[in-house]
Amino acid sequence: MHRVGGKHGLTLGSAGPGAGITPAALGGESVQKVLLVWPERCTGCRVCELACSWEHERVFSPALSRIQVVSWKRQGVDVPMVCQQCQTALCMEACTARAVSRDPDTGAVLVDERRCIGCHMCVLACPFGGPAIHPETGKIIKCDLCGGNPRCAEMCPVGAIEYVRADRVGLARKRASLGYLTRYLDLAVKEG
Amino acid sequence: MAYGGYQGKFLDVDLSAGRVEVHPVPEEMQRMYLGGDGVAARILWDTVRPGVDPLGPDNVLVIATGPLTGTMFPPSGRWMAASLSPLTFHWGEAHAGGFFGAELKYAGFDYLVIRGSSPEPVWLCIFDGKAQLRPAFDLWGKTVPETTDTIVRELGDPEVKVACIGPAGEKLVRYAAIMSDYWRAAGRTGMGAVMGAKRLKAIAVRGFQPVRVADPDAFFAACRDAHRAHREGEWAEYIRRTSRRYGTTGLTDAMNAIGRLPVKNHQDGYLPDVERVGCEAIRQKYRVAHKACFGCALQCKYVSHVPSGPYRGTRSEGPEYETVDAWGPNILVYDLDVVMRANYLCNIYGLDTISAGAAVAFAMELYERGLIGPADTGGMEIRWGDGETALALLEQIARREGFGRLLGEGCDLAARELGGEAWRYAITVNGLEASGQDPRSHKSVGCTYATNVRGADHLRSLSVIDELGFRSKAVERFPHLDPDVCGDLLDETYKGYMVADQEECFAVCDSLILCKYGVMWPPIYYFPEFARAISTATGMKEYADPEAVRALGRRICHLRRAFNVRLGWDRSRDTLHPRFTEEPMPSGPAKGQVCRLEPMLKEYYEVRGYDEATGLPYRDTLEKAGLSDVAGELARLGRLAERG
Numbered sequence: 001m002h003r004v005g006g007k008h009g010l011t012l013g014s015a016g017p018g019a020g021i022t023p024a025a026l027g028g029e030s031v032q033k034v035l036l037v038w039p040e041r042c043t044g045c046r047v048c049e050l051a052c053s054w055e056h057e058r059v060f061s062p063a064l065s066r067i068q069v070v071s072w073k074r075q076g077v078d079v080p081m082v083c084q085q086c087q088t089a090l091c092m093e094a095c096t097a098r099a100v101s102r103d104p105d106t107g108a109v110l111v112d113e114r115r116c117i118g119c120h121m122c123v124l125a126c127p128f129g130g131p132a133i134h135p136e137t138g139k140i141i142k143c144d145l146c147g148g149n150p151r152c153a154e155m156c157p158v159g160a161i162e163y164v165r166a167d168r169v170g171l172a173r174k175r176a177s178l179g180y181l182t183r184y185l186d187l188a189v190k191e192g
Numbered sequence: 193m194a195y196g197g198y199q200g201k202f203l204d205v206d207l208s209a210g211r212v213e214v215h216p217v218p219e220e221m222q223r224m225y226l227g228g229d230g231v232a233a234r235i236l237w238d239t240v241r242p243g244v245d246p247l248g249p250d251n252v253l254v255i256a257t258g259p260l261t262g263t264m265f266p267p268s269g270r271w272m273a274a275s276l277s278p279l280t281f282h283w284g285e286a287h288a289g290g291f292f293g294a295e296l297k298y299a300g301f302d303y304l305v306i307r308g309s310s311p312e313p314v315w316l317c318i319f320d321g322k323a324q325l326r327p328a329f330d331l332w333g334k335t336v337p338e339t340t341d342t343i344v345r346e347l348g349d350p351e352v353k354v355a356c357i358g359p360a361g362e363k364l365v366r367y368a369a370i371m372s373d374y375w376r377a378a379g380r381t382g383m384g385a386v387m388g389a390k391r392l393k394a395i396a397v398r399g400f401q402p403v404r405v406a407d408p409d410a411f412f413a414a415c416r417d418a419h420r421a422h423r424e425g426e427w428a429e430y431i432r433r434t435s436r437r438y439g440t441t442g443l444t445d446a447m448n449a450i451g452r453l454p455v456k457n458h459q460d461g462y463l464p465d466v467e468r469v470g471c472e473a474i475r476q477k478y479r480v481a482h483k484a485c486f487g488c489a490l491q492c493k494y495v496s497h498v499p500s501g502p503y504r505g506t507r508s509e510g511p512e513y514e515t516v517d518a519w520g521p522n523i524l525v526y527d528l529d530v531v532m533r534a535n536y537l538c539n540i541y542g543l544d545t546i547s548a549g550a551a552v553a554f555a556m557e558l559y560e561r562g563l564i565g566p567a568d569t570g571g572m573e574i575r576w577g578d579g580e581t582a583l584a585l586l587e588q589i590a591r592r593e594g595f596g597r598l599l600g601e602g603c604d605l606a607a608r609e610l611g612g613e614a615w616r617y618a619i620t621v622n623g624l625e626a627s628g629q630d631p632r633s634h635k636s637v638g639c640t641y642a643t644n645v646r647g648a649d650h651l652r653s654l655s656v657i658d659e660l661g662f663r664s665k666a667v668e669r670f671p672h673l674d675p676d677v678c679g680d681l682l683d684e685t686y687k688g689y690m691v692a693d694q695e696e697c698f699a700v701c702d703s704l705i706l707c708k709y710g711v712m713w714p715p716i717y718y719f720p721e722f723a724r725a726i727s728t729a730t731g732m733k734e735y736a737d738p739e740a741v742r743a744l745g746r747r748i749c750h751l752r753r754a755f756n757v758r759l760g761w762d763r764s765r766d767t768l769h770p771r772f773t774e775e776p777m778p779s780g781p782a783k784g785q786v787c788r789l790e791p792m793l794k795e796y797y798e799v800r801g802y803d804e805a806t807g808l809p810y811r812d813t814l815e816k817a818g819l820s821d822v823a824g825e826l827a828r829l830g831r832l833a834e835r836g
Binding site for chain 1: 264266267268291294298337340341350373374400401402403404405412416419422423480481482484486487488490491495509
């Protein structure tokens with residue numbers, strides 16, 4: 001196993017700076033992490049789908065992946081789509097069997113497979129296609145953030161999917177939106 | 193317990209009878225030949241005997257995946273086609289990236305065996321374990337993107353993956369490609385013409401069946417390590433700086449630096465002002481999006497778009513290095529707009545960009561030397577560097593109109609038809625137009641071209657240790673040889689050994705099926721990595737030993753060669769075009785060089801176990817490789833060498 005579950009949400013074996021250290025371990029306030037998707041970086045390689053289906057089903061199958069890349073191949077456009085873990089989760093509100101709950105550690109919206117009756121109301125309610133139907137059981141499958149160590153983000157070769165603290169998202173997007181400015185900044189550095 | 197990594201089924205398609213059958217894949221096929229190239233070699237050996245017309249109903253077309261296709265081992269979307277080639281009249285095979293291979297696997301099949309010939313145009317629809325032939329009247333004549341769009345619309349699922357031929361394949365251009373995923377070409381040796389002759393316009397696949405592996409945890413660890421090897425460590429910086437940043441177009445500059453960039457129909461190997469067609473020029477002016485094949489860790493694909501000029505709006509994936517050279521330096525065109533246009537047109541018509549470009553270069557040299565004139569070309573003046581004429585010729589080739597009828601036969605057959613000295617300017621080896629290498633400045637390429645089962649092409653056995661100076665790999669792989677001699681581009685010594693080594697390595701790569709990226713530059717995968725992936729994915733424990741994997745690669749090499757030997761191939765075919773052996777390189781770092789083939793061939797035959805005098809395999813060579821039946825048949829035909 002690559003993660004240790006439980007209320008502390010400790011992660012082991014994850015890559016990158018600060019690996020294995022959570023805010024809780026530092027004695028600080030635990031800050032929610034979210035999957036941050038950068039469609040402009042996505043190359044449509046589907047490694048995220050392969051990693052996801054392996055993590056959840058121990059097979060390789062884009063059809064069983066919780067994250068899926070939506071592609072317009074002729075135009076050359078690819079967008080990874082995954083559950084947004086909404087704060088007001090319509091899937092949760094639509095669930096007739098009270099099978100949907102929120103993971104207190106990761107913030108992920110989870111479906112309890114034993115409670116799920118396979119009515120698929122959550123599929124209808126979700127505006128993003130977050131919940132999907134398992135072809136064999138007929139029950140709901142959806143992103144659970146891999147318990148706090150999402151495989152898609154770990155394996156994405158181009159950093160199009162990142163797992164970051166929620167309070168960093170706004171600034172990251174702001175910086176990305178100003179990407180064109182770096183051209184002028186580079187010029188200024190050279191001239192200066 | 194069935195082996196992991198496979199779906200265990202193949203489709204037998206008899207186009208003459210209009211019948212499609214599902215059969216189980218014999219376990220021996222998987223154990224002995226793995227997938228892709230290996231499986232295709234066995235099937236073609238068993239079914240395509242001497243005397244078969246490559247464009248007739250008796251030829252067989254194999255479309256195959258391998259045990260790693262559709263898994264997370266990078267990259268895993270590749271597929272291959274193999275058949276008796278209508279261009280070389282010997283072993284033909286072509287590979288493509290993209291997504292089609294993985295989808296075929298998810299649709300439930302490891303490979304397709306396509307026999308016969310349909311009386312009317314048809315396409316093959318494969319959907320989640322089932323398959324059906326459908327009429328293709330409405331598709332016949334359509335370009336590749338039109339065909340793909342029409343099928344996707346008809347099936348109503350944007351995730352349908354299509355491999356098809358364009359007008360060039362229908363018109364039996366001998367170097368027509370099979371295109372998949374709009375822009376991916378299984379280009380070489382005319383596999384598209386084989387499909388066209390069978391009147392099979394397209395194959396569409398879609399499926400939802402997972403790929404299971406024997407040991408999920410160990411295999412995932414192997415996959416993760418393979419991905420990490422692209423991202424961290426020894427080769428990460430190399431990938432960021434070259435392969436991923438420029439794709440294969442980075443080779444234009446790199447090959448020019450070693451004097452190995454074919455210029456003017458392979459007359460020269462060096463272009464002083466290469467930056468005009470170099471990778472940075474392409475990157476800055478044309479690139480609009482970064483793409484990747486299925487499951488890839490390296491990610492070298494780009495979409496290019498022509499922003500201005502007469503070809504404004506031309507948009508296609510690519511072009512790759514080979515296309516840039518074939519439609520740029522090799523015909524003395526410096527206008528990258530023309531290269532972009534040629535790439536786009538070849539893709540939508542379904543043509544091999546290398547052979548098509550070579551046919552134009554051939555015509556330009558013939559015209560310059562007065563061997564053809566306006567009377568032959570329908571009044572067209574074909575001059576070096578004239579991009580507009582080159583594109584007009586391309587259109588004619590794709591439609592087999594005007595002078596394009598002759599050029600569509602491939603350079604060898606065209607030269608034969610023209611007679612006289614024309615053959616001197618058809619830069620081919622064994623019927624295949626030479627790709628973007630030159631044996632004079634990279635000596636091992638000479639051995640690669642000469643011994644290659646599909647002719648003058650690099651992808652069966654190109655040695656990269658000397659090409660790109662990977663000295664550490666020479667030390668690692670050839671501990672008994674001097675690494676500096678191994679790395680010397682201009683020294684023939686040891687190159688026969690190195691080419692044979694690469695041929696075995698590539699045979700496994702082409703059977704798994706992986707990309708040459710990651711095996712060639714950078715050279716991340718070698719037998720130990722293959723061994724780990726094969727044994728954990730399939731559960732075939734004997735392949736945990738890298739030497740067993742090498743033996744498997746060698747078996748596939750022998751079988752492909754035996755296929756050619758049965759058709760009459762011998763020592764006299766292991767040769768090169770005189771341009772490479774007699775005309776010294778005029779300029780650049782390799783100025784004055786020619787390629788001396790003999791010392792390399794001697795080493796190659798020695799390590800392969802072939803008779804040096806005849807080029808035929810010895811009986812014990814084939815028997816040791818587990819090919820006793822093949823040895824027996826060759827012996828009956830008098831095509832086997834005996835020691836003594």
